[in-house]
Each structure stands twice: as structure tokens, then as C-alpha cells.
Amino acid sequence: MRRIIICFLLYVAELAFSAASVEQEVMSADELRQHILEKRSAPLTCLNVKATLNVRDFGAVPNDGKDDRPAIASAVLKARRMEGPVQISFESGCYDIQPATDDYIYSDHTNSGVFLRDCRDMVIEGNGAHMLIHRQDVSVFAAVHSTNIIIRNFTADYDPLPFSQGTVCSINEANNSFVFELQSGFPRPDDAFFKSCDSWGMLKDTEHPGRLKADCPSVFFFDEMTPVERNKYRIVLKNPGRTSYFTKGDVFAITGRSASIGWYNDSDNITFNNITAYACPSPVFIGTETSRLNVLNCRMKLIGKRLMTNGGGGVICQASRIGPWVENCEFEGLSDDCLNIYGLPIYILEQISPVKMRVYAKAAIQPGDRLAFFNPNEGNVIQETTVVSFSKNILVLKDPVGKLNTVPPGAKRTKVNPREWKIYDHAYNLNAVGNYYVYRNNTMHDGRRYGVLLRASYGLIENNRFEGLSRTGMQISNEPEWPEGFWTRNLIVRGNRVSECGYGHGDPSIQIKSLKLHGVMDAPIQKNIFLIDNEFHAVSGPAAVFDGVDGLTVNGNVFDSGSAFGSLVVGENVKLRSLEDNTGDSRFEFKHSISR
Structure with a gap:
């Protein structure tokens, strides 16, 4: 693993150097296209497999209605200890995935149907297997600290579904509420899952499944949800006046963001190939600090009476050092952006000197990284410079940076993401934006x-x-x-x-x-x-x-x-x-x- 990491860092360094040199001269479109395809290595689609394991041999038997997650985990553990590349094979049929925990903990990806930690040179071959997930906060696949992984030839769905939908029966503009009648086959909108996560709603277009109702807000937040009679619920909207967009007979859909089809963190060269999913709680493929993600021949498809397929986007890449390769995919009925590539802000908590500062950073910063300091209020780039060192939240820079509008001591911030700090000067790592x-x-x-x-x-x-x-x-x-x-x-x-x-x-x-x-x-x-x-x-x-x-x-x-x-x-x-x-x-x- 150490050798793989060193080779990867050298590859990233080469990309950073070539990127800096390319920006010095403007290329034609054809030259730029050739440069991108040469520098961004082609997707990983094949490994020279030395050994094959079958999940049936570990107790994962399709179509028996039993929880297959523990047996799959045993197969992964065995494969991780073998000299690779190793293939883990499924048979066609349905594999049932139950959660490992009693509580909704969607950040615990060990619950995933296939959980890969510290794995490398591995193929997960589905052979058309269907993964049926039985709680909405459980991801289908997850990869952490892993390298050179191919996951292919699966379908996936959720039961119960990670979203709900129903018909608007009546509207009360005086108290900013409406009554919602649950449609058959969907979970109750007051289900424990929706209470456990970021839950919100949308008005849908029944004539064009997947689309929103036109000429209205794209999201409706609600404060209260009360059962009023069998399969009917009164929903009180959070923002005043929003009931004006509602009409009797509209369909209201509710989602809660948590798990995904493919989740990844701190990994490199992960390929999802020929994965078809019909439901997903959050973005289909989402993760942070994972480079060379490859999503090939994958589909998110509407089926039955469903007016949505998920509660998030398609492919979301946060703080990648090398961006994704997405090809020959179809994304239908998503609830957010199909492709979203971005870096995270680095907030300055204390400017110790022009070249030394204490910062809050959610993604890794490495020596040699190029930073751009940004004043969001005036809208100007304050300084571009290079990182000399970063340790224990102390950042040392090559070039001096003028006095910054830093985050004041005791400033409010959320536990997960300090978006309240957007008004202060901050920096972006230009080597970790994808x-x-x-x-x-x-x-x-x-x-x-x-x-x-x-x-x-x-x-x-x-x-x-x-x-x-x-x-x-x-x-x-x-x-x-x-x-x-x-x-x-x-x-x-x-x-x-x-x-x-x-x-x-x-x-x-x-x-x-x-x-x-x-x-x-x-x-x-x-x-x-x-x-x-x-x-x-x-x-x-x-x-x-x-x-x-x-x-x-x-x-x-x-x-x-x-x-x-x-x-x-x-x-x-x-x-x-x-x-x-x-x-x-x-x-x-x-x-x-x-x-x-």
C-alpha cells in the first residue's frame, strides 16, 4: 500500500506541474482535449485476477430472504488478506441487506451491502445480482482507504423506499398547511427514517415523471407533520406563503438524504461499471478526497409509479486531487445536480504572521499544494501561494499574505460544516478541487x-x-x-x-x-x-x-x-x-x- 500511495502522489505532483505549465500558454481546443486525455488516465476496467471467491461459499445465498451482509463481509475480509488481484463473485438473484445497527447511523458505512476498507486490486463481480437494501440509511457499496477497485454488473433497490409521495387533498393558506394522502407502496411520511435526517419535499409533475411542477420553488421545508386519518397527514410548511403554489390533486414527494449506491472516501481509482439502481436515499455516487473515480455504463431509472429515484445528485466529487471520469451513463429522476465537482473552503482562524496561520480545513493539505485566498465580499483573489507545511491545523506558506478578515474567536459554526463563516476571507486548495x-x-x-x-x-x-x-x-x-x-x-x-x-x-x-x-x-x-x-x-x-x-x-x-x-x-x-x-x-x- 505504501508503494501505491507514493506512486499516486508522484502522479498527482506530475499533474500539478503540467497544469501550471499549461496555463502559461493558451492551447487550442484540440490540444487541450489531447492534454486532458493524456494526463487523466483512462478508467480502470480490468484487473489480472489471480484468485476468485464466491460469496455463496461464505453463506450469501440469493433468493433465500436471509440477510446476506455478514457473509459478504466475510468474503471481503478473506479477499483482503490474499495476494491480489482477487475477484469476489456473486450469482444472479436477489441478495437481502439488513443493517448491522438498530439505530439510523448513515455515517456508519460498515452497514453497507459491500464494505471495502483498506482494500486494493479487487473486483466485485455481480453477474447481474440484485442488491435489495432493507433500511434507508444503508449504502449499497462503500470504499474507504482503498485503491484499484472494480465494482460491476449489479442492480439495486430499496425496501422500504427512501422517499415517499402522496396526493394533495386540501390546502389551508391561513395556517400555511396542506393535507397529504399517501399513495400505495410508499413509506409513511412520518417514518423514523425521515425524522432521522435532512427531510424535505417537492411538488412533482405527474405528466413528466421525474420533473418538478413548473413555476414554483424547487424545495419545500416543513415544520410539522401530523396524522389526521388513515393514510392522511397534515403538513405545515416552514416558509410563509408557500401554500400558494399548491393545487388540489398535486403530488408532493418527500425525501431524506443519507446513504448512496456508491460511497467513497480517501481512495483512488474506484470504478463502478454497469450498475443500475431504481432508488437511492442520497446522491447516487458520492464521496470526498477520492481521486480517479470512474462511473461507467451506470443508470438511475424510474419504475412503477415513482416520480423520483433519489434524494440527491448523480456523481458528487468533493476535494478530489484528480477528477472523475463518467461515461455512457443515464441519470433519470434525480433530486439534485447530475455532476458536481468542487473543493472545500479553508477558513483562517488566526493569522499568526503573513506566512503562518491557524486554519479549519476539512480536506487534507499537502506541502506543494497551491492555495488561492479569496475575499468573498469584494470578490477578489487576494493571493495565490504554495504550501510549505501543514500540521495540527497550522499552515505555513511560501509567500506572505496581507492582513485577512479572519473568523473571529467564538464565531458560531455548525458541527458539520461552518457555512456561517462564508463572509470571512478563506482559501481554496487548487490541487484538491477535482x-x-x-x-x-x-x-x-x-x-x-x-x-x-x-x-x-x-x-x-x-x-x-x-x-x-x-x-x-x-x-x-x-x-x-x-x-x-x-x-x-x-x-x-x-x-x-x-x-x-x-x-x-x-x-x-x-x-x-x-x-x-x-x-x-x-x-x-x-x-x-x-x-x-x-x-x-x-x-x-x-x-x-x-x-x-x-x-x-x-x-x-x-x-x-x-x-x-x-x-x-x-x-x-x-x-x-x-x-x-x-x-x-x-x-x-x-x-x-x-x-x-
Whole structure:
């Protein structure tokens, strides 16, 4: 394992060096594409297996209705002790997964159907096996501190389901409540699972399963839920006036975020291949500090009367040193962004000197990492510098940083994520944001929020289809309000089609912005972005909004909108590198922009 880690760190260092050198010279789209594909290694799809174990030999027998989790865990333990690569094989049929604990503890991933800790060079071969999870806070697969893992050829579902839905019977605007009648086959909305986690609701479009009801908020929080008679519940909304969006006969869906189909942490080169799931509590594939995640030929599918498939996004990568590769996947009925790549803020608790400070950081910081210090209020990059050392929350930098607006002593913060600190100056680790990622030949349709939300550099978004998503199909921006970051540079968006997205809010098909708290930055941080041969079909309003981009190429694209008048493309504070051969260019409007 030590040798693998050293090789991986050398590989990351090579990527960081090449990234720095590439930014010094602007490449063509073809050169940049070649650079990304060369530097981001191809997905792991095969290992030269030396030994094979069958879970049946450990007591996991399909279709017998018994809990198979302990037997699967025994097979993994045996494989971990063997010289690899080792394959763990399932047979076709249904495997039942019961939780190991009595209480809802969704952070305890040892409950997972297949739990891999400190594993390497391993194939988990499903052979079409179906994983049926019997409590909503249990993940199907989880990998921790593991390297070179292939998980393939499974289907998965939950019983009970991790979401509920019912019909709106009546509305009482005076007390901001409505009555909900539970539909057959769904768990009670006051189920213990929903009480145990972040539970909220959405109004759904019954004519287009997976989509939200148009022209209304994308989320409804509630304070109270009281049974009033058999299968009926009175729900009191948290925000005043929200019942005005409700109509008798609407379908209201409730979700609670917890577990996932694939969860990963502090791992490298994990591949999910040919996984089809029909329900998931939270994002389908989600994790932190895991590089070279590969998601191939995977699907999230609506079945039966379900109007959603999960309570979160599709592929979520937090603080990766090397970004994900997602290809030939279909994401349907999601409740959040299909792809979300980002880094975490580093908060400064005490500035001991211009080069030394005490910080709060949730992700690892290594010597040689490049940091960008950010003033979220004024919207400017204060300083870029390199890490000399990081130990016991003390950060030592190569270059001095001017006086910062630090987090004051005793400032309030949540236990899990100090988002209240977003108003103070903070930093982003540019080596841990998910640079070098590939997202191609995927289909995302009929879901909530964005298709892709990007805050990382050296990316290839190619030949994807985005349809029926409630917000912008492609959102390329930092997020100071959340906060997550940081910038997107050297990005290729080519051959994609975005249609019927943004119907919930009149959003554009694509949006690129450089943001500060409560506004747009004066100096763009998004740089060197190529939009080539795409189709952007807006439901209404402009098809594209660009606000703060340095070095934008827009060639050979189709822009149109359901709105017959007004601008199709709106650009402000944009430095254009090329603007050629686009359909709809008579309705382009660029303000305070220049062409190079």
C-alpha cells in the first residue's frame, strides 16, 4: 500500500506541474482535449485476477430472504488478506441487506451491502445480482482507504423506499398547511427514517415523471407533520406563503438524504461499471478526497409509479486531487445536480504572521499544494501561494499574505460544516478541487436542479444530453453563498445538447459566472473555456448567459429559445477569443466585452 500511495502522489505532483505549465500558454481546443486525455488516465476496467471467491461459499445465498451482509463481509475480509488481484463473485438473484445497527447511523458505512476498507486490486463481480437494501440509511457499496477497485454488473433497490409521495387533498393558506394522502407502496411520511435526517419535499409533475411542477420553488421545508386519518397527514410548511403554489390533486414527494449506491472516501481509482439502481436515499455516487473515480455504463431509472429515484445528485466529487471520469451513463429522476465537482473552503482562524496561520480545513493539505485566498465580499483573489507545511491545523506558506478578515474567536459554526463563516476571507486548495475530469456520452433527464455544476479545471464535457432538468443544464461558476469552489479554467464543452431545462425558473441552458457574495466579480476568474458544436435550446429567455469570463470561444453552436424576442446570448465582462458560425447570432448581446 505504501508503494501505491507514493506512486499516486508522484502522479498527482506530475499533474500539478503540467497544469501550471499549461496555463502559461493558451492551447487550442484540440490540444487541450489531447492534454486532458493524456494526463487523466483512462478508467480502470480490468484487473489480472489471480484468485476468485464466491460469496455463496461464505453463506450469501440469493433468493433465500436471509440477510446476506455478514457473509459478504466475510468474503471481503478473506479477499483482503490474499495476494491480489482477487475477484469476489456473486450469482444472479436477489441478495437481502439488513443493517448491522438498530439505530439510523448513515455515517456508519460498515452497514453497507459491500464494505471495502483498506482494500486494493479487487473486483466485485455481480453477474447481474440484485442488491435489495432493507433500511434507508444503508449504502449499497462503500470504499474507504482503498485503491484499484472494480465494482460491476449489479442492480439495486430499496425496501422500504427512501422517499415517499402522496396526493394533495386540501390546502389551508391561513395556517400555511396542506393535507397529504399517501399513495400505495410508499413509506409513511412520518417514518423514523425521515425524522432521522435532512427531510424535505417537492411538488412533482405527474405528466413528466421525474420533473418538478413548473413555476414554483424547487424545495419545500416543513415544520410539522401530523396524522389526521388513515393514510392522511397534515403538513405545515416552514416558509410563509408557500401554500400558494399548491393545487388540489398535486403530488408532493418527500425525501431524506443519507446513504448512496456508491460511497467513497480517501481512495483512488474506484470504478463502478454497469450498475443500475431504481432508488437511492442520497446522491447516487458520492464521496470526498477520492481521486480517479470512474462511473461507467451506470443508470438511475424510474419504475412503477415513482416520480423520483433519489434524494440527491448523480456523481458528487468533493476535494478530489484528480477528477472523475463518467461515461455512457443515464441519470433519470434525480433530486439534485447530475455532476458536481468542487473543493472545500479553508477558513483562517488566526493569522499568526503573513506566512503562518491557524486554519479549519476539512480536506487534507499537502506541502506543494497551491492555495488561492479569496475575499468573498469584494470578490477578489487576494493571493495565490504554495504550501510549505501543514500540521495540527497550522499552515505555513511560501509567500506572505496581507492582513485577512479572519473568523473571529467564538464565531458560531455548525458541527458539520461552518457555512456561517462564508463572509470571512478563506482559501481554496487548487490541487484538491477535482481537476482533470471527463464527462461524456451521458444522458440526464427529468430531474431537479443542474445537469453539471463545475468548479474545477481541465475538464472535457462532451456529447452529453441534458433534458427536462428544472434549472440550468450547465452551470459553470464558483459558489460563495454555499460556499464551494473554486474556479473553472481550461474547459471544453463540445457536442452537447441541452433542451427543456430551466423550466422551473426561466433559467438559461448554460451559464458561466464569476461570483462574489451578492453579485458578480469585477475581474473574471473563469478562464479559457471552449463552447464548440453544442445545441442550447432554452424554454424561455436567453439560451446562454456569460458574466465574467476571460478567454471564451463560442464556435459552431446552435442557440434558440421559446421566447421569440429578446437576446439569445447575453455576455458581460467577457474577453472573447472567438465567436464564429453560431446559429442565432443576430440576437447576441455583449456588454463591456472585448474580442482578442
